[in-house]
Amino acid sequence: MMKGIKKWRLFALMSMLLVFLAGCGREEISTLIPAGRVAQDQFNLLILSSVIMTFVIVVVLIIFILAIVKFRRSKVGEDMIPEQVEGSAKLEFIWTAIPIVLLLILAVPTVYSTFDLADVSTMDVEAKDGNSSHLTVNVTGNLYWWEFEYPEQGIVTAQELVVPTNERVYFNLISADIKHSFWIPSVGGKLDVNPENVNTFYLEFDQESSELEDGVFYGKCAELCGPSHALMDFKVKSVDREEFDQWVTAMQAEEPAVVEGALAQQGEELFGQDGLSCISCHATSGLGEGNLMAGPNLATFGDRNRVAGYLEHNEENVKKWISDPQEYKPGNLMPDVATLNNGEKLSDQELNALAAYLMGLSVEE
Amino acid sequence: MSSIAQKKGFGATIWDFMTTVDHKKIAILYLMSGGFFFLVGGIEAMLIRIQLVKAGNDFLSAGTFNEVITMHGTTMIFLASMPILLAFMNAVMPLQIGARDVAFPFLNSLGFWLFFFGGIFLNLSWFMGGAPDAGWTNYASLALASEGHGIDFYALGLTISGFGTLIAGINFLVTIINMRAPGMTYMRMPLFTWTTFVASALILLAFPPLTVGLFFMIFDRLFGASFFAVEMGGNTIIWEHLFWIFGHPEVYILILPAFGIFSEIFAIFSRKRLFGYTALVFATILIGFYGFMVWAHHMFTVGLGPTANAVFALATMIIAVPTGIKIFNWLLTIWGGNISFSVPMIYAVAFIPTFVAGGVTGVMQAIAPLDYQLHDSYFIVAHFHYVIVGGVVLAILAGTHLYWPKMFGTMLSEKLGKWTFWFFFLGFHLTFFIQHFLGLMGMPRRVYTFGADQGWDLFNAISSSGAVLMATGVIILLVNVVMTIVKNERIGNDPWGDGRTLEWAIPSPPPFYNFAQTPLVRGLDTYWIEKMDGNKKGMIFAEPLGDIHMPNGSIIPFVISLGMFIASFGALYFLDGKPWALAVLIGGLALMFGSMLLRSLKDDLGFHITKEELLEDAKGGNTDGH
Numbered sequence: 001m002m003k004g005i006k007k008w009r010l011f012a013l014m015s016m017l018l019v020f021l022a023g024c025g026r027e028e029i030s031t032l033i034p035a036g037r038v039a040q041d042q043f044n045l046l047i048l049s050s051v052i053m054t055f056v057i058v059v060v061l062i063i064f065i066l067a068i069v070k071f072r073r074s075k076v077g078e079d080m081i082p083e084q085v086e087g088s089a090k091l092e093f094i095w096t097a098i099p100i101v102l103l104l105i106l107a108v109p110t111v112y113s114t115f116d117l118a119d120v121s122t123m124d125v126e127a128k129d130g131n132s133s134h135l136t137v138n139v140t141g142n143l144y145w146w147e148f149e150y151p152e153q154g155i156v157t158a159q160e161l162v163v164p165t166n167e168r169v170y171f172n173l174i175s176a177d178i179k180h181s182f183w184i185p186s187v188g189g190k191l192d193v194n195p196e197n198v199n200t201f202y203l204e205f206d207q208e209s210s211e212l213e214d215g216v217f218y219g220k221c222a223e224l225c226g227p228s229h230a231l232m233d234f235k236v237k238s239v240d241r242e243e244f245d246q247w248v249t250a251m252q253a254e255e256p257a258v259v260e261g262a263l264a265q266q267g268e269e270l271f272g273q274d275g276l277s278c279i280s281c282h283a284t285s286g287l288g289e290g291n292l293m294a295g296p297n298l299a300t301f302g303d304r305n306r307v308a309g310y311l312e313h314n315e316e317n318v319k320k321w322i323s324d325p326q327e328y329k330p331g332n333l334m335p336d337v338a339t340l341n342n343g344e345k346l347s348d349q350e351l352n353a354l355a356a357y358l359m360g361l362s363v364e365e
Numbered sequence: 366m367s368s369i370a371q372k373k374g375f376g377a378t379i380w381d382f383m384t385t386v387d388h389k390k391i392a393i394l395y396l397m398s399g400g401f402f403f404l405v406g407g408i409e410a411m412l413i414r415i416q417l418v419k420a421g422n423d424f425l426s427a428g429t430f431n432e433v434i435t436m437h438g439t440t441m442i443f444l445a446s447m448p449i450l451l452a453f454m455n456a457v458m459p460l461q462i463g464a465r466d467v468a469f470p471f472l473n474s475l476g477f478w479l480f481f482f483g484g485i486f487l488n489l490s491w492f493m494g495g496a497p498d499a500g501w502t503n504y505a506s507l508a509l510a511s512e513g514h515g516i517d518f519y520a521l522g523l524t525i526s527g528f529g530t531l532i533a534g535i536n537f538l539v540t541i542i543n544m545r546a547p548g549m550t551y552m553r554m555p556l557f558t559w560t561t562f563v564a565s566a567l568i569l570l571a572f573p574p575l576t577v578g579l580f581f582m583i584f585d586r587l588f589g590a591s592f593f594a595v596e597m598g599g600n601t602i603i604w605e606h607l608f609w610i611f612g613h614p615e616v617y618i619l620i621l622p623a624f625g626i627f628s629e630i631f632a633i634f635s636r637k638r639l640f641g642y643t644a645l646v647f648a649t650i651l652i653g654f655y656g657f658m659v660w661a662h663h664m665f666t667v668g669l670g671p672t673a674n675a676v677f678a679l680a681t682m683i684i685a686v687p688t689g690i691k692i693f694n695w696l697l698t699i700w701g702g703n704i705s706f707s708v709p710m711i712y713a714v715a716f717i718p719t720f721v722a723g724g725v726t727g728v729m730q731a732i733a734p735l736d737y738q739l740h741d742s743y744f745i746v747a748h749f750h751y752v753i754v755g756g757v758v759l760a761i762l763a764g765t766h767l768y769w770p771k772m773f774g775t776m777l778s779e780k781l782g783k784w785t786f787w788f789f790f791l792g793f794h795l796t797f798f799i800q801h802f803l804g805l806m807g808m809p810r811r812v813y814t815f816g817a818d819q820g821w822d823l824f825n826a827i828s829s830s831g832a833v834l835m836a837t838g839v840i841i842l843l844v845n846v847v848m849t850i851v852k853n854e855r856i857g858n859d860p861w862g863d864g865r866t867l868e869w870a871i872p873s874p875p876p877f878y879n880f881a882q883t884p885l886v887r888g889l890d891t892y893w894i895e896k897m898d899g900n901k902k903g904m905i906f907a908e909p910l911g912d913i914h915m916p917n918g919s920i921i922p923f924v925i926s927l928g929m930f931i932a933s934f935g936a937l938y939f940l941d942g943k944p945w946a947l948a949v950l951i952g953g954l955a956l957m958f959g960s961m962l963l964r965s966l967k968d969d970l971g972f973h974i975t976k977e978e979l980l981e982d983a984k985g986g987n988t989d990g991h
C-alpha cells in the first residue's frame with residue numbers, strides 16, 4: 001500500500017516537472033517569453049496578479065483544509081449538534097476589507113497601464129526632417145490573410161510584417177470584410193480588427209527575430225472569422241533599423257527584378273495578363289497603396305517563411321496551394337485556378353513554372 | 366379524484382406531462398430535457414477534444430468544427446445549464462416558501478414548452494442544412510456572412526426559448542413576492558429562494574437586450590435590414606454590446622442559483638445554520654447588481670478606448686469582493702459544524718477551491734492590459750470552464766443528488782455518486798487546468814487545428830485525456846439514474862436526516878397540492894426550528910384544514926409553443942422562395958394566436974380538493990395526485 005502511494009507521488013512530481021519544463025511554450029509565440037516592451041508590461045502584470053491570487057488561494061485552502069479535516073462527522077461524533085452560529089460582523093469586515101486592499105494594489109498599475117498602452121499621441125509627431133518620427137503600419141485583415149501597408153514609405157507587403165527593433169511601431173487596424181483580431185503573443189496583446197473603424201495602438205520589438213529558432217515571430221488572428229480562422233497566421237521579421245531601411249529601399253525599387261531562367265520566365269507569363277491573369281489580384285511590386293488589391297501582394301514571396309501563412313516554404317507547397325487553395329484554407333476567396341485556365345487544370349509543367357517564378361520574387365539579397 | 370391510486374398507462378402519463386401545470390412535474394420536464402441537451406452538448410465537447418487531441422488532426426473539417434463549438438456553447442448555456450437550474454427552482458422554491466404552486470401555473474407550463482420547442486428548433490439545424498457556425502456569441506459581421514440557415518436557426522431558436530426563460534423569470538419573481546407562507550419574511554427565505562429571486566430579476570432585465578439583438582439579427586438576415594451591415598452604415602459593435610449586456614448577467618443567472626444550491630448543502634451537511642446569512646443575501650444582491658455594470662470587460666480588445674477600459678476594469682474587480690464574502694461565509698459555515706461527506710457535500714466541498722481558482726483568473730482578466738494577452742486565448746476558455754463547470758455544473762450534479770429524493774421519492778446510489786464525482790472532478794481539472802498555459806503559450810480559442818510547430822501538442826493531448834474521464838463520470842451517473850429508477854426504493858420526508866427548510870418537512874415526492882395546510886414560519890430554517898423544538902409534524906400550521914383550490918391542466922401552452930415552432934420554419938424558408946413557406950408561417954401564427962384567444966375567452970376556474978379527500982390522503986399516504 002505504502003509503495004503504491006509513493007509511486008503516485010513520484011508520478012505526480014514528474015508530471016508537475018514536465019508541465020514546468022514545457023510550460024513556457026515556444027519563444028516565437030509565447031506570452032511567457034516577452035520580446036517587447038508591451039508584452040513585458042503585460043507579463044509583469046501577469047506575475048503581480050498571479051502572486052496576489054496565489055496568496056488568496058493559499059489562504060482559502062488553509063481554512064478549507066482545516067475545516068474539512070477538523071469537523072468531519074467521524075471526528076466530532078455522529079450525534080453532535082453544532083452551535084448554530086449566526087455570524088460575525090468583525091469577520092465580515094475583515095474579509096471585505098482585505099480583498100479591497102488587494103484590489104487597490106492591482107487597480108493602480110491597471111489604470112496606469114491601460115492609458116499607457118493606448119497612448120498614441122506621438123504617432124503623428126513630425127521629426128526635424130519633416131518625416132514622421134515613428135513608423136506607422138496600416139494593417140488590413142482579409143479573409144485569412146493580412147496586408148501591411150507602410151504609408152510613409154509608399155510600400156505594401158502581405159503575410160509577413162517587417163519592422164525595425166527598439167522603437168515604437170504604430171499600427172492602424174481595419175478589416176476589409178469581417179472582424180479579425182491582430183495578435184503577436186510574444187510582442188504584445190491583441191487588438192480587434194473591426195470592419196467599421198480604425199483601431200490604433202503601438203508595439204515595440206526588442207529582439208531581432210533572426211535570434212529565434214524559426215527566424216520569425218508568429219502572429220495570429222484571435223477572433224473567429226470563419227472556417228480558416230485557425231489558419232489565418234502571419235509572421236513578423238524584426239530587424240535593426242539599418243537593415244529595415246535597406247529593405248524599404250529595396251521594396252521601393254521601381255524596376256521589377258529580372259526574372260532568371262526559362263522556367264521562371266514561363267511562370268511570369270502565366271502569372272501575367274496574357275496567362276492566367278493572377279496579376280489582376282496579386283501585385284508583384286512592393287510599391288503602392290494598401291487595401292486596393294483583392295489578393296496578397298507577392299513582391300517578397302521568395303523571402304517568406306511560409307506559404308499561405310502556415311505551410312512550409314517550398315515549391316511543393318506553392319504548387320499544392322495553387323492547384324487547390326480550398327483544401328489548405330477552406331473558405332478563402334482565391335478562385336479555383338481551373339476557372340482561370342478555360343476550365344482545365346494546370347499541368348505539372350505549368351505549376352512548376354509558376355512556383356519557380358514565385359519563389360524568385362525577392363527583395364532580399 | 367385524488368385518493369384512488371391508479372397505475373396509469375404510458376400514453377396517459379405522456380398526456381399528463383403535456384398538460385400539467387404542476388410545478389413539480391414541470392420541474393421533471395425541465396430536468397429531463399435539460400439533461401438530454403446536456404448529453405448532446407457533452408457529445409459536442411468530446412468531438413472538440415477529439416479534433417484537438419493532436420496537431421493537424423482531420424477528424425472534423427474546419428466548417429463542421431465551427432458548427433460544433435457554436436452548438437456546444439449555445440446548448441450548454443441556454444439548453445442545459447439554465448433549464449436544469451430552472452428544474453430545481455421549480456421543484457424546490459415553491460416548497461421552500463410554503464406555497465401550493467407558483468403564481469402562474471399556466472405560464473409555468475408555457476415557459477417550459479417555449480424553451481423546449483426553441484431548443485428542438487435550434488438542434489434541428491443539424492439535419493436541415495447545417496448548424497450555426499459563428500460561435501455562441503454570434504458576432505455580427507461573421508454571422509451576417511455565414512451561408513445557409515444556421516444563424517437563422519440560432520436567432521429564431523433562441524428567441525423562442527428566450528421567451529420561455531423570460532416567462533419563467535417573471536413567474537418566479539411574482540411567486541416569491543406574493544406567495545410566501547405567513548411568517549416567511551424576506552430575511553427568513555432560504556438562500557436558494559433568495560438566489561432564485563435575484564436570478565429571476567436578472568432574467569427579467571437581461572433577456573430583453575438579447576431579444577432586441579436577435580430581432581435585429583433576424584431582420585438583417587431575413588428581411589434585408591442593415592443594423593449590422595457595415596457597407597450600409599450599420600455597426601457590428603452594437604451587437605457585441607447588446608449580446609454582452611445580456612451575456613454578462615447571464616453568467617450570474619447561472620451561478621447565483623448554483624450558489625444557492627451550495628448554500629443549502631453546506632448548511633444541511635454541516636448540520637449548522639448558514640454563517641453570515643445576512644451577508645450572503647446582500648452579497649447575492651450586490652453580485653446581481655454589479656452584473657449589469659461590467660459587460661464591456663468582454664470587449665477590452667474592441668478598441669473602446671482607455672477610459673472605458675479602465676472604468677470597466679475597476680468595476681469588474683469590485684465583483685470579487687461580494688464573491689469573496691460568500692466563499693468565506695461558506696467556509697465559516699462548515700467550520701465548527703458536523704460534516705457528513707455525502708455526495709452533494711462532496712461536490713460542494715470540491716466547488717470551493719475550484720471556483721476560487723476560476724474566480725481569481727477572472728480578476729486577472731479584469732486587468733485590462735493583461736486581458737489584451739488573455740482575451741480570446743485558451744486562458745479564457747480555461748477561466749469560464751472553471752467558473753461554469755466548476756461552479757454551475759458541479760452545482761447541477763450536487764443538486765441532482767440532493768433533490769432527486771424530493772423530486773422522485775428515491776435515492777441515487779451514494780457509491781456510484783462518488784465514482785461519478787471522482788471521474789468528473791479529476792477529469793475536469795485535467796482538461797481545463799492546463800488550458801490556462803495553452804492560452805499563455807499563444808493558442809487562440811476557437812481554432813479547429815494547430816500546427817505541430819506551435820509547441821501545443823502535449824498540453825492539448827493531456828486536455829483531451831481529461832475529457833474522457835469527465836465523460837466516464839457522466840456515463841456512471843446515467844447508470845446510477847437507471848438503477849435507481851429500476852430499484853425504486855421509496856424514502857421518507859427527510860432522507861438526508863438534517864434537512865432544514867420546509868421542503869424536507871413534507872413527503873417525497875410531495876402531494877400535488879404540496880401543503881395540506883399552509884405552514885407558519887417562525888424563523889430561518891423553519892423545519893430545523895420545529896425539529897429542535899420536538900415538533901413531530903415538522904411544522905406548525907397557519908390555517909385549519911380546508912378545501913384547496915387547484916388549477917386544471919391544459920394543453921394550450923403546448924399548442925401555443927408548437928404554433929411558434931411551426932411559424933419559425935415558415936419565417937426561415939420564406940426568403941428561399943419556397944412556395945409553402947408563407948402558408949406555414951401564417952398557419953403557425955394562426956395556431957399560436959388562436960390558442961391564445963381560446964385561453965382568453967374560455968373560463969377555466971380550476972377545481973377544489975375537499976377536506977375529506979385531504980384527510981383520506983393523509984391516512985393513505987397516497988401522493989400521486991389526480
